Amino acid sequence: MLLAVLAGNPGVASAHSELESSVPEVNSQMDSSPAEITLNFNEAIEAKLGSLEVLDSKSNSVTKNEPVVSNGSRTLKLELPKLNEGLYTVSYSIISADGHPVSGSYVFVVGNPPEGIDASAFNPHEELGHEGHTASTQLTTNQFIIYAVRVLYYASLLLAAGIMFWSVAARNRSDMMKEILRSYELITMRILLVGALLYVFVHAREIMSGYAGNEYNKLFFDTSVGRGWIVLLVLALAGFVAIRLGSVVKLIWAAALLAVESWSGHAAVFKPEAATVALDYIHLAASSIWVGGFILLLLVWTRDRKEAGRFTAQFSRAALISLAVLVLSGIAMTLLFLPSLQYLLYTAWGTLLLVKTGLVLLVVVVGGLLHLRVRRGDLPTLNLLRMDASLMALLIVVAALFTYISPLPVNEPVTYHKMGEDMHFSLRVTPNKPGVNEFTVKVWLPDRVGAPKSVVLRLRSDDRKELGPIDIPIVPYKDTEMTTFDGYVKATYRAEGPYIPFAGRWTAEVRVMNKQDDELVERYDFRNY
Template sequence: MLFAGPKAAFAHAELERTVPEPNTKYEQSPKEIELAFNEAIEAKVGSLEVLDDKSRRVTDADPKTSADHKSLTLALPKLGEGVYTVSYAIVSADGHPISGSYVFVVGNPPQGVDAAAFDPHKELGHEGHGVSTQLTTNEFIIYAVRALYYAALLWTAGLMIWPLLARKRGAVLPGIQKKWERIALQTLLVAVLLYVFVHAREILKGYPTSDYGKLFLETAIGKEWIALIALSLAGFALVRLHPVARTLWAAAILAVEAWSGHAAVFSPKSASVLFDFVHLASAAVWVGGLTLLFLLWRQDRKEAGRFAVLFSRAALLSLMLLVLSGVGLTLLFLPKLSYLFYTSWGTLLLIKTGLVVLVLGVGGTLHMRIRRGDLPTAPLLRADAALMALIIVVAALFTYVSPLPANEPVTYHQMGDKMHLSFRVTPNKAGVNELTVKVWLPDAVGAAKSAELRLFSLDRKELGPIDVPLKTFEDTELTDFEGFVKTAYHAEGPYIPFAGRWQAEIRVRDKDDNESVQTVEFRNY
């Protein structure tokens, strides 16, 4: 009776159809996920979820089972462009667990951002240049020039803003402003020219001088440099105009700086550029106001005391905006706060944060003295100025360093008596990648019969594996080993849907169906 029973009694439910289909690109967001099985599944056991490219669930809705219990559906909200992962874990009616994951794409999602996004050589078609993710001593000149540039930019913009903020605030202040605005503009022009010269020379190191025209006229960074030089020269004509005109000039030159660098790379671009502009403008108000307070304190203590009331309020507001915009930029730049510990950018940001905390302490003490009617003291002003200088230096350093680690291609190779195995992932980032598996088996065994590749998320271990459909191809690389026969497999597609730690499981079968299993762990950011 046991052997005469129906064969289906020994079978398990298998996934027969999926909507959307695995590894498929859709122009519009699908309305639902549907998984159809060949047998009934338990209605109240298991899970079905969809994750975005940050491994976040796109909906908290519960899946529904069909009347015959053979399909599972999950209603979806309207999905934006991106790479999505469908993960399921169900139990068939006979009690057998089934799990898996697959990927589909909606629209044309932007490429994942990593350290490579901060390489201006790409716009020029240059290859072979690394991206600065760690600090090195031989970059001292670049950092010194950047510190000078940022100091001059914030100082000049702040001095041009304060005439509007401090109108009719004494007889001594206008004379100080008139004298130091021109000095600041001269300093800014020199700093901008040095800044452009040093960075252009660094970018075109080893390339012909004819590429300078291409750099300045055909790249985003070159056009921004031209705008900086033009605005620096225009400042000399505007310095005599109404304070509103000077403030608009300061806003324009800060906007040019906000539009370049890291803020221009991350999405949403409007939010990152806005945060960067608020950050720079707040710093400029603080730097310019502190400069005027220090100059007034040396020339007229009473007028310095009156100006200090206005400055202390503006400085505290500026510092609060600095903190809020800095937090906003950090959250936009980094997928997780743990990334602060992966690069020098994070280390420098932590140092800058500590300095800002000290500035808040000094500024709070200064504000309390002024509220009591006391004059600012020299030690407090010097401490504030020293912390300001340190923050500018740190900002000059970490705006040159990539916020994100560099994603290195996966290049794994293992030699063995029974099998050599090579596994490669390029460019190794969330989204579309090329995955290559090469297998060498002894001549006596013969060529591999098949190879299977499955990817497991080590950060989300509850997710099922992602099956990568490998296809054989003719490999032209000179990677033959005497006494072994090679078989090469290849796949290209969005099989790595989100950044994190991954494990590749490679199963190789020979012509006699003997199986060898190799696992490779890798990560991307």
Template sequence: MTLHTLPTLPKRMLAAVMLLVVLALTLAPQAFAHATLEKTVPAANVKLAESPPFVELTFNEAVEPSAGSLEVVDSKSNKIKTEEPVLENGGTTLKAGLPKLGDGVYSVSYHIISEDGHPISGSYAFVVGNPPDWKDGETFATQASNSKGMQQNLLYAVRVLYYAALLLATGIALWSVFIRRPSESLQSAFKRLSLIGMRALLLTVLVHIFLQVNELMKGQPISSWGSLFTNTTTGRAWLELIILVLLGFVAQRFKERFVSLLWVVLLLGVESLIGHPAANDQKVLTIAFDFIHLIASAVWAGGLAVLLYVWYADRKEAGRFGASFSQGALISLAVLVISGVTMTLLFLPKLSYLWLTTWGGLLTVKVVLVVAVLVTGTLLRLRMKKNGFPAGSLLKADAIMMACIVAIAAVFTYMSPLPPNEPYNFHQMGEDMHVTFNVSPNVPGGDNTVSLHVWLPEESGAPKSVILRLHSDSRKDAPIDIPLVKDDSEPNDAFPGYISASYEATGPFLPYASKWTAEIRVMDQDDNELVRETAFRNY
């Protein structure tokens, strides 16, 4: 081995380590999916006559089997000793047996992790018997949602900082590769900003992961945290992300450009594998465009940070670097627009869904800001052609808009792009009839439980017949007749002077996403037909 070959060994070793990290993530069993709670047993806020035998949570996708918790507590916050929670139905249902519960208000809280790395938590209340201090379950649900909202806002704030640090660190690394012979002033800017970006990235990635793990493992001993990072796909992905960030400090010590380029590709590649792109049906295509989107974002964000730094330190150098940046920024913004539009089309089955979610609203704001950035960039180029260096006011405006776009991107990449399907509940009072109609979980293409309760005046007697039909507003198919079965259980609500009748059916009654109209036809003993209609939709 000659002295000439020695420097290549650390480079090859570093490259091998980074490739092994990503290979381990790629070969790990992955089924990333943004799980959402679809159904609970007992149902939220229900009042039961007897103790339920178990608690059951059903999600739309499989959840991680080796992490999380499910707890039941009474109205005095005493924990109920349940059986060990188990996963059923291919990992989509979490179930725990219950001891016999006395009269009281009970709350169920869960902390699980979906396979795209999102900790999911929530709680709801149900009532057994007739406790003397009974309160509506909505009271407890609201308190839980407020607590969850504060935690979610903190997570979003850290996510914004992490996303900004990620783009800053990788963007500066890319520009140090692009600029072949940087001046001493530019080298100083790269070195200074790269160190700031790497430190910020390490800090934010650790805090970001800690907050998610802390939420997920709430109530469990710290000793059990290790199993999360070794026995779950998401935990291993988080661990590998930390390792790659640490390797970035080592990569900075090498002057060879390919080491920095390899580190950027692997880090942004791992980031693309964690989240919504990997949960989409067209997984490979969405991940590829998300990776391209991240690369373009890094080029623009990192270059703008360097230009701002140099503008304050050396105006002449700012003019020289500004020429390269304006060209690179124009290309990166074009790539951002193309990749962003493509991912939106891949995510959404209908563009109209843009106006139905917070995700779509934030994306709309982001598009407006990108257009404003294009205008600002054009003005910057014109100013540089005229005076040789960029205008400070335009640079600051561009930086502010970049910060807003990064913040929006960090938040909405953590949100579901599709509108949520929620159980539908309808209740209507009337002198001739009261009606309650429920559909749960109200999802297209799967089994839904339909329940119908009617109350007729005592003088009218029990219903002679009850017909329930579902009409699709988007298709002119024949209505779907629901095969109702008489349910002998008494409804929770009782109305003096009225006779109740309950019906239920379970099956694939909603074959596709649509706006639906439920037509309820009740015939009393005198052959008087009473008709009620209510509209709901799913996505």
């Protein structure tokens, strides 16, 4: 009786719901933010089960709104806030009215978002059009000279800006203090000029290694890096004039020197550029106030302990404020630079930043002890000053090293090939970073089987396993590479588009259906940053 009822009742068809259309459309690009996501299914879905989520380029959900079912339970809608330019992933997981689970994901683009940033963004060779050079991402012993010069340059930069600041800010200066400042302002400018010349020479030589001498004109006049070096050298020479002029000129000179370094560092690559450059400038300014003031304190302390005690009362307050600003600006820049704090574990940059953080915490402790002694009316002790000086030197070394290394790991293209009796398989993803990539799939099937009936490429996020797969719309193309195997017929497919919406670990799944309707499945795990 049950079989008869089922056979005579067309309302219990076994087919389950499938996505018929969507707004925004799959893999579409929009000029402005859509007001909502609309998914239309061919059959009814369960109204109170399932989910619809929209993720940004950092795989964070853009809204906490709940999806709403309409149109006879065939349409699922999710209201959106205003979206900025970027890549967005729509992920749905629903239950059809007949109880079948249905899930999937697709990508859409709003505006013209910038390309994803990885270590390649910090390579000045790209500005020159040079090939064959890679961005520096790890420390090597062969770069000892470069790092030594960078340490000298950063120490001279912070010291010069700091001494210039304190020559203006130090109150109630005695004749001895004025004499020290006059002498060491000149010495500091000499050190800065030597440090800047060595810094420019060593880095220019590294960039131009293997290229003709006439390419140096292009480096210095046609690239932002080279132009920044020219301004740096001009400021280093102008410092000898600035020390003889008034307080306003000195402060302007120090501000300009720090600004040049801010615009030529990592901060100038990240977005929003105004925020990252401003934070980097504040970070450098706080560093220079601390370094310059502490060196001045040591110089005064060797001449007159009482005078050193009076200056310590002023410097200790400024030092603690500077350290607090250093910590806050450093945290803010790290959050802007890195997609997540896990990236601290991926590169030498992250390792050095953790070391720097530990050193800063030690400096805060030592600075606090010095401040307490000053508040009690005591002079700073030699041991505390030595400890603070050692920590300062270590911090300058670490800063010089990790400003040369990319904060982000380098993305390597995916190149995978597997041989097998039933099928040879090849997968390429280039350049393999969040955003637009080129996907190439090659399949070789035995001659007796013939060309494949269909080939499907899907991506699954291993970090967000709850998301449905993203289908890559690969299409056949004519392959000109000489990759043939005797006894096998080749089929090649390609797609290009923003089908990797956010960084992370991914699994590429290729499903090959031959003419006998046998399905062969290959999977390959990869990651990008």
